[in-house]
Amino acid sequence: MFGIAQKLFGSVNDRNLKPFRARVQQINALEPVTEALSDDALRGRTAEFKQKIANGAPLDDILPEAFATVREAAKRSIGLRHFDTQLIGGMVMHAGNIAEMRTGEGKTLVATAPTYLNALEGKGVHVITVNDYLAQRDAEWMGQVYNFLGMSWGTIVHGMDDNQRREAYAADITYGTNNEFGFDYLRDNMKYSLADMVQRGHRYCIVDEVDSILIDESRTPLIISGPTDDRSELYIKLNNIIPLLEDDDFEKDEKQKSVVFTEQGNEKLEELLTQAELLEGSMYEPSNVSVVHHANQALRAHKLFKRDIDYIVQKGEVVLIDEFTGRMMPGRRLSEGLHQAIEAKEKANIQPENQTLASITFQNYFRLYDKLSGMTGTASTEADEFSDIYKLGVIEIPTNKPIQRIDDDDVVYRTAKEKFNAIIDDLEDCAKRGQPVLVGTVSIEKSELLSTLLANRGVKHQVLNALHHEQEAQIVAQAGVPGAITVATNMAGRGTDIQLGGNLEMRIEQETAEKESKLGRELTPEEADALKSEIAADIEEKKKIALEAGGLYVLATERHESRRIDNQLRGRTGRQGDPGRSKFFICLEDDLLRIFAADRLDSIMRRLGIEEGEAIIHPWMNKALETSQRRVEQRNFEIRKNLLKYDDVINDQRKAIFEQRIEFMHAKDVSEDIRDMRHQTLEAMVHLHMPEKAFHEQWDIDGLEKTVLEELALPAPIRTWADAEGVATEEVADKLIEFADDAYAKKAIGVGEERMRWIEKQVLLQEVDTRWREHLSNLDQLRSVVHLRGYAQRDPLNEFKSEAFALFEALLTDLRSAVTTMLMRLQVAADDGPAPTEVTPAEPPKAVFETHIDPQTGQNERAEEPQTSTPAAWDRTPRNSACPCGSGKKYKHCHGDVSAQAKA
Missing domain, CATH: 3.90.1440.10 (SecA, preprotein cross-linking domain)
Structure with missing residues (x-):
């Protein structure tokens, strides 16, 4: 019944694609007109579109013209024309969805259309991918299209300084990795001047390999930390x-x-x-x-x-x-x-170990964007998570050419020995027939084991894993050569295609370098053209042989716990209508089966009388394995969802602190905030020692005088005020506030208004950062033990929420008290020059590490350790550490003393 309805009305995905197909026809109708434009006229369209937007036209109204313009610019600048399916992918992403496109469908080019359209607003578009290499490659490649249309673009990669980053973010379009963007956000919220910040907002973002970044790498947060003892x-x-x-x-x-x-x-x-x-x-x-x-x-x-x-x-x-x-x-x-x-x-x-200074999860970073979209070859299996966490829909984009890949049923053996023997037999046959094979393994250990077994049988092959990652580009480039056997972990190939016959660009680059080295000179243009033609002809011949042998064969030695990873591996073959084949070799000793279904399957195989070396091949086995994978995926989703619930609590507090910091940095004068903090601190002191409902005899007047003198350096005559007949707590508090305000005003006059305003801002931002770091440490400890509350029949999440809120209130109280104490106790010299214009950072640790923790996520960076041998770098010393000058004093009482800076 369901099948009949689908034939009549189409699938949900078909219905989702229908409006986009109609718009493709509009774009195609504009192609003859666009083709007739001169280069200057085509480039001039960018200014026309920007003016329309400035006049109030929505982006959707100019979408057909903008997409047609990008398509023509791509044809003229890089020789590529968007397929209709690529235009659909671009519209899906512009609408704030995920475009699921098969490997080899040209996702890099697809992104140019929505990127250009949204960049016309002038608020910046971020295109995010999984590593620096792809970010640079895609930016430089597609940058030719943007240059042609008069758009600026930049790239964010590891190792850039703040000026370079600021310039890249100021461009219309910015390419980079998820870690770089996330760390820049955290670093910006540790800056002490708006001019030092590098990002300029979070308007629109396209995430390439969106499943890897928003699912795999989101299990744990980005963390900026410093070392402990x-x-x-x-x-x-x-x-x-x-x-x-x-x-x-x-x-x-x-x-x-x-x-x-x-x-x-x-x-x-x-x-x-x-x-x-x-x-x-x-x-x-x-x-x-x-x-x-x-x-x-x-x-x-x-x-x-x-x-x-x-x-x-x-x-x-x-x-x-x-x-x-x-x-x-x-x-x-x-x-x-x-x-x-x-x-x-x-x-x-x-x-x-490291102390957390700032952190954020990818979920909460990417939810900062006004509009988020993505593209990948494998997203539909995680559609529920994308919808639930990010409010992203997943729409499958049809392939430009029909897929010819054959996906064989899984082959299931009882033992690993039987499985590997069958794999090697199969690979020997492929080598003889000239069929290139990509062998997928789940770990370094398994890839090295298979390599050893192949070597023992004399089967020529290449190994690509973390131990041999330096040769990755060369190995992938030759993986499509007839008879090539490439044993790889899952690292083989995000962002790079295995081309049948070999990679033309890679071979030209490699063989040109070899020939020039041999000749001792550069090749002449004629020699270079001849070499290029020779290589191209050789690759074309080898491609024919590989196609006749069946195209690229993906042989997987094990099922991964995620169907998405298996689909990524399958997707390495059968690109752009090429023939291809994939098959999974499984055994009951594989981790997935051993943990989830070994006993049941073993009893089935025994009942069927399966002998050694024989295997079960049946669609039911595929379904049984996928059921196990689905269970694992659901469990992992629940883990990520639960972690996010905890981080959402912290995220609300993070937003409040970061927004408050930016307000303080925007403000030229924070004296009102300082006054409010001082008043609240003094009121709290009075009410602690002189409770309103207590009798006069129960007041701790001596204790209050001592506290005010020791903490605030105020010799206030509190006993005189308190002993007056009929006096109330509030009256004492008012007199103490007035006394403190007068003392503070005299101090401000003595040091100069401008200089005092600078000191206030300096102290305020420093103390906000110090308290926030302590708060993060407290929350980390609370999170690590709060699950134990479950033994007392209490919900750990609710417990975490209530205690985190109490800790945040304590943070605000401590902040008010610390800022008031610092400013009231300051001894400053008279104003003898202009006030500094910038706030100096306080308490950065000697070494700052940027880490994306957990072994099941993407790459991370580690910042260089600052040099502390010169006075210019001493401001990075922790305030309670010994001063680097060798005085024997703590840094905060020596070169880190705010009053000393003010006198200077």
């Missing part, structure tokens, strides 16, 4: 304890990827910690929370994290491996002492 001895002692445990001392759940101590294990752990002199009293006492936490991390390091699967050890350092791409992630570190636990386990160099 060295605790190597603790990690080493705990590492020595874990091997003393037995299997009954802990419970491991591979489905949930968790491991916890049993009751027996906790008793044994307490005994071992006491013997190692790491514990005083019971392990449940508050003072021992940190030690117990790190013991749990040491257990996770030993029982959950495996070398050459989750990480590798390289030059004495533990380097994480991305589960989804198989790439190394140098510089990325796991949080909360877990990375240090792994370093202790591997006897590698143990680096200090």
Whole structure:
């Protein structure tokens, strides 16, 4: 019945595409007119469109003309004409949706149309992709189109300074990676001047490989952090304890990827910690929370994290491996002492833990944009998550040419040995027939194992994983040559196509360099053209051989826990109507089956009498495996959704603090805010020592006088005021506020109004940052333990919300008190020159790290450590650390003293 209805009315996706198809006809109708325009006239359309928008025309009204203009500009500048399906993809993204387009359909070109249209508003368009290479490649390639149309473009990549970043963000169109954009947002909200900020808003964003960025990489936040004290001895002692445990001392759940101590294990752990002199009293006492936490991390390091699967050890350092791409992630570190636990386990160099200075999840960063869109080859399996978290619809774009790829049913064996024997037999046959093969593996360990087995059988092949990533471009370029066998982890190929016969540009570049090196000179234009023609002819011949052998064959050695990753691998073949084939070889010892369905499938195979070397091939097996994958995907979605609920609580507070900081930076004069803080602080002091409902005899007048004198340096005659007949608490508070205001006004006159305004702004921003960092640390600790409230039948999320709110209120109270104390106690010299114009940052740690934690996410960066050997860099010293000048004083009492800066 459902099938009949679909034939009559079309699928939901067909109905979604219908209005876009109608607009394609409008765009095509404009093509003859657009083709007739001169280059200058075509370029002049940009100014015309901008004027229409300035006059109030909505973008949708000029869409057909703008898209036709971009199509013609692409033809003239880079020799590419948008297919109708590419125009549909562009309109889908302009409407704020995700365009699901198959590999090889030209997503890079698709993005130019909505990018140009939205850039006409002059508010900036961000095009975000997964790595620096693709960001630079796409920007330079498509930049030719934007240049032709008079649009400016820039690129954000790792290693750029603030001036370069500011210039790139000021362009009409900015390309870059998700990490760079996210870190720039965090860094901007740590700046002390509006002029120092680099981003200019979040109007419209196109996310390339949107599933990788918004799903895979969103599991954990971007974090800017600084190092804490060295605790190597603790990690080493705990590492020595874990091997003393037995299997009954802990419970491991591979489905949930968790491991916890049993009751027996906790008793044994307490005994071992006491013997190692790491514990005083019971392990449940508050003072021992940190030690117990790190013991749990040491257990996770030993029982959950495996070398050459989750990480590798390289030059004495533990380097994480991305589960989804198989790439190394140098510089990325796991949080909360877990990375240090792994370093202790591997006897590698143990680096200090880090303190969070600023953080944000990708979910909350990308939700800053007024309009968000994306493109990828695989999004439909995660459509619910895109809709729920980002309010993004997923629309499948039809291919320009019909897909000819053959997807064979999975082949299921009982053991890994039988599976690998069958794989090698199949690969030998492909090599003989000249069919290129891309072999997909789920880990470095599996790719190296298969490589060894192939070598033992004398099968020539290439290996592409994190251990051989330097040769990635060359290996991928030759993966489509007849008979080539490329064993790869999932890192093979986001953003790069495997071209049958070989990659023309790569071969020209490589062979030109080799020939010039051999000749000792550059090739003449004639020689270069001849070489290019020779290579092109060779590639065309090899492509024919590969096509006759069946095109690229994708052979997967295992199912991934996500159907999307499997679909990405399949999508490497059958591009632009080429023939291709894909097949998955499975066994009951694979992680997915072993954890979720091994017993059931093993009993089925035994009942069927499957002998060694035989396999089951049936569509039902495919469905059973996809059901298991769907369960894992749903579980991962719930984990991400739950994490986001916690981060939304923090995000509301983050927005409040960041918006307040920007208001302070915009303001030339914050004296009213300072006065309000001073009044509230004094009122709180009075009410603490002189409660309104208490009798006069119960007032702690001496305590109040002492507090006001010690904290605010105010010798106020509070007893005289309080002993007056019939006086009330409020009257004492009013007199104390008036007394403090007079003292502060005299101080301001003495130092000069302008200079005092600068000092106030300096102190206010510094204290906001200091309190926010402390608050983040408190929230991190609260998050790590709040799940224990579930044992008391209380909802951990509600508990977190209420306690986070209480902590935020405490932050505001502490901020008011700290700012008031600092300013009231300042000793400043008279005004002897113009006030500084900029606020100086306070308390940045000696080394700042930018990390995207968790081994199942994208790449990260690590900022360089600032030099502290010169006075110019001393302002990066933590305020409570020894001053770098060697005085022996704390930095805040020496070169970090605000009053000293004011006198200077």
